[in-house]
Amino acid sequence: MTTLSTALLLLLVSGIPAANSDKTPISVLVTDSITHTPNKTYSTYVVYRGILLGGLRRLQDSTKDFMFTYTEDPNYGPFLQSVNGLPGGKQNRTYWELLVNTTKNPIIRPDVGIGCYIPNANDQIILKYTKY
Numbered sequence: 001m002t003t004l005s006t007a008l009l010l011l012l013v014s015g016i017p018a019a020n021s022d023k024t025p026i027s028v029l030v031t032d033s034i035t036h037t038p039n040k041t042y043s044t045y046v047v048y049r050g051i052l053l054g055g056l057r058r059l060q061d062s063t064k065d066f067m068f069t070y071t072e073d074p075n076y077g078p079f080l081q082s083v084n085g086l087p088g089g090k091q092n093r094t095y096w097e098l099l100v101n102t103t104k105n106p107i108i109r110p111d112v113g114i115g116c117y118i119p120n121a122n123d124q125i126i127l128k129y130t131k132y
């Protein structure tokens, strides 16, 4: 009982885990199926149970040739607007599709966006410029 209370207290006091060992490594593949810019792969990480958006921001801060913008949808949350200068838009019916190549499964299309997707270790995040 005492042990349990102590553990609970520690949990309450320490709050969000932030140790280095809690880094979840991911890679990010940027692929362009429209204008065929060569594929680019980057490595970054999210914190323990962290969202993909945090990992993309970290990558943008640490890597000169990766940049992205997103807009905030009032209902669906953040979604990618442009990656490496290529914008999605109505005129050309282009958008950035989010796919994930997990270590276990074939490629999945998460049913949530960059603000809600929580990557697993060694996920390959695929940002694909494509048409709708």
Ligand SMILES: *[C@@H]1O[C@H](CO)[C@@H](O)[C@H](O)[C@H]1NC(C)=O
Pocket: 029, 031, 039, 126
């Ligand atoms: C770029 O990545 C896409 C998605 O993984 C893949 O289908 C395509 O073959 C790759 N292109 C090249 C030139 O490697």
Ligand SMILES: *[C@@H]1O[C@H](CO)[C@@H](O)[C@H](O)[C@H]1NC(C)=O
Pocket: 087, 089, 091, 092
């Ligand atoms: C639409 O596509 C054309 C031809 O590829 C390109 O020149 C133009 O910049 C694109 N427009 C936008 C808004 O992306």
Ligand SMILES: *[C@@H]1O[C@H](CO)[C@@H](O)[C@H](O)[C@H]1NC(C)=O
Pocket: 101, 124
């Ligand atoms: C998915 O990941 C596997 C293993 O990491 C890799 O061999 C494969 O090329 C990836 N698929 C795509 C489409 O990038």
